[in-house]
Amino acid sequence: MNDINSMCFLVVIETQKVKSYLFASPIMREIRGASMLLDLLNRKKTKEILKTFNPNDYELVYLGGGTGRILFRREEDAENFKNKVLKTYRQETVTARVSVEIVPRKKDDNGETFPEWMSHGVRQSQQNKLGQSKGIPVLAGRWVQPCTSCGQEPAEKILHEHGEHRLCRACLLKRREISEHLYKEIKSGKKRKWLLSPASKLISRYTDRFIFTTLAQYTEDRGYRIFLPQDFDDIGQASRPFNYMGFIYADGNRMGEVVKALGEKFTDEEEAKLAYKAFSEIMDQATREAAVEAVLEVVDIKKDRFVPAEFIMAGGDDLMLAVPGHNALDVAILFMERFQEKTRKLQDKYIRQGRLPEPFSHEGLTTSAGVVIAHAHYPVSDLMDLAGELMKIAKTKAARLAETKKEQTGTLDFIVLTEAGSEPIKDRRKDEYTRYLNSGLEIKLTERPYTTAKAHWLLTTIRDLKSSRIPRSKLKSLYPVLFQGPMQAQFDALRIRERLKVTGDLKRSDSLNRLVTTTLPVFPFRKRDDNCWTTPLTEIMELYDFIQPGKNKSTMNHYISPEKEESHDRVAV
Ligand SMILES: [Zn+2]
Incomplete structure (x- = not known):
């Protein structure tokens, strides 16, 4: 020693x-x-x-x-x-x-x-990193291209x-x-496919703590190997609607505070070092495993075992992930839930193995995510910037909940990118989604960012609306109405609600009825507190086409392998 x-x-x-x-x-x-x-x-x-x-x-x-x-x-x-x-x-x-x-x-x-x-x-x-000047590579000589x-x-x-x-x-x-x-690379007929290397090979080149090693291990444990996308279009093509990609950028919450707390909790030098080590390793393992599980459980892996997702970066407390547009929110939520669950369980495991004196975070560590749904040809570095902005907005909510309510939860913020705006998202939210009445009442046309629990509610609400087969156009007619002045918005929204009642739509759909009456009592708003009213209707409309019917994925679901069928290009594991 x-x-x-x-x-x-x-x-x-x-x-x-x-x-x-x-x-x-x-x-x-x-x-x-x-x-x-x-x-x-x-x-x-x-x-x-x-x-x-x-x-x-x-x-x-x-x-x-x-x-x-x-x-x-x-x-x-x-x-x-x-x-x-x-x-x-x-x-x-x-x-x-x-x-x-x-x-x-x-x-x-x-x-x-x-x-x-x-x-x-x-x-x-x-x-020092900030202070360093950015080296600009000089192309020597004009003949160099x-x-x-x-x-x-x-x-x-x-x-x-x-x-x-x-x-x-x-x-x-x-x-x-x-x-x-x-x-x-495997050629089957005219098609080219890219078979992920076996876990054993990835371990020897990159160690067993590498994201693609984790991915290979998970699928091999279930008896099959997978094919990877070769460009972002491959991911967009698996999306419904077609050609959309979801970019997820997640990052651990309050890591500085956790490290600081380690110092206060473990006063013995050796214990503090052990705890710091355990904290770093647990975070890294939880990030990789939660990301792989979320993708394999949410993204549709058909019989051809092609996984339309790209793990751009996964390690430490960072995750950058690209998935088909309609999977983005389910993957992000499941990732955040699993991350917290895994960091909790791994602490117990480390304690049993004598690698951690006692837990550093009873409720587990949390992570926040920014999600951008955009056309698959949108430059990924721009998507990363936007997702990063959203992630920071989400993180402030997680920090506030932890400080004021002692609630440890993941949070997320998201946008569906229809047109590129140069204005920062924070300003856009203020300009486009916030209204003030003369009385001082603030009206927020969004409830973003969401906690994981509330995000489940949002997706369930959208899924229920979709399964009740209310014509999409009827719901969407509410959207432009919301962006008017608050009085006009209320007036027009109530008129639309009345029409839905007359046509029998409210009777036909419990979920719609609940949403426009009990959930939003000062329709189309609900009171957050005396000074602020909000509505989730804008995000319900914005996400509507990107949420497919079915059940929300939650930590309770168990992973099911795609069918292991025989085919001419089947590769033995
Ligand atoms: Zn180059």
């Missing part, structure tokens, strides 16, 4: 994930390759570098989810390690940016606790497939990674 007190140099690794590298091009294969290389470097190669040091001189706290926390006894070793990590990232990716920060432990009289040190290290790393994928780096190689492509080294490496390691 190392004497932790003599390990005074913390190395904080933070991958600078997104735009410049992961989404350098809009092509799925390259985004996927980028994500895989980041995982490979973070989970595997960084560990291999570490193993070149004397095991008595360092201690690995955590590596994963694009981050790393490693303790060193001597500053020169930390420095040496840092340089090797930076060099490896440059060699293997050319353009990915990683920040490696050496943070000595504060040594004043009442020095910092272990979790405080970790938090202080992460803060310092983030500050830029890469047709990312447009940033000089092209090195020309490929001929559906026209001419000139690729830079970074983009070539991304493509090579997936074609050599992720799947096997």
Whole structure:
């Protein structure tokens, strides 16, 4: 056992994930390759570098989810390690940016606790990250042509497939990674399919804590292997309505607070370190497993075992996921529920195994998500920005509920993107969805963001309305009415309700009757408090076409494998 007190140099690794590298091009294969290389470097190669040091001189706290926390006894070793990590990232990716920060432990009289040190290290790393100037790659010489994928780096190689492509080294490496390691291309007749590599192969290249390893393990446990999409259109084609994709961006809630609480709860140095380690690992495992379960249970995997979903990034407390448009909300909700459930159960497991002294969060950790439903050809990096904005709005609600009501729950916000707006979503909500009466009463034309429980209610309401076969046009006539001045909105909405009564629609549909009478007593609104009225009708209409009849998926459902039929291109497991 190392004497932790003599390990005074913390190395904080933070991958600078997104735009410049992961989404350098809009092509799925390259985004996927980028994500895989980041995982490979973070989970595997960084560990291999570490193993070149004397095991008595360092201690690995955590590596994963694009981050790393490693303790060193001597500053020169930390420095040496840092340089090797930076060099490896440059060699293997050319353009990915990683920040490696050496943070000595504060040594004043009442020095910092272990979790405080970790938090202080992460803060310092983030500050320096912000301060760094963004390197702009210079294309040397006019005769060099830029890469047709990312447009940033000089092209090195020309490929001929559906026209001419000139690729830079970074983009070539991304493509090579997936074609050599992720799947096997199979031709059946004229169709090409991409069979996910077996879990055993993925483990040896990427470790067992890699999202595609988790995916392969889940399906192999159930006796089959799956085929992957090759571009975002493949996902859009599985959507009803056709050609829509849902982009989900989720992130753990109040992680800083949890780490801070660890410091207060575990005053013993060794226990605090153990708890910090357990916290990091549990979060990472829960993210991967919850994401895979949510996709396999919600997304329709037909007999051909094709899974129309892309795990763009899954690790640490981060998830980026693309699924068919009509599956997006069900997947997001199920993911959030499973994440919380798993973080709770994993704590028990860790305690039983002696890897955690006592629970750090009795109710489990929660996560918040932003969901954008848009045409499949919409650039994914833009979808990520929008989903990120929505996720932040959702997170403020989760934080408020945790502080004021001691309620630990996942929350989500969402939009159906029909037209691109340049205005931030926060402003749009204020301008388009908020009205004020002279009396000071605030009228909100939306109830977003939702808790997971309320999101279930929303989807159930839409599903009930759909199954009661009320003509869609009758419901949709309410939508424009809501955006008028509040008085006019009430007047016109009541007129529509009256018409629904006269035509017998309310009698025919219990769910519609309930919605327009008891649920919304000051139709089309309900009172949230004395100063604010709200309505969920706008999101019911906006989502209406994207929610298919059936049951909500919940944590109670059990996973059913697609039929294992024999076919000519069946591949033995
Ligand atoms: Zn490129």
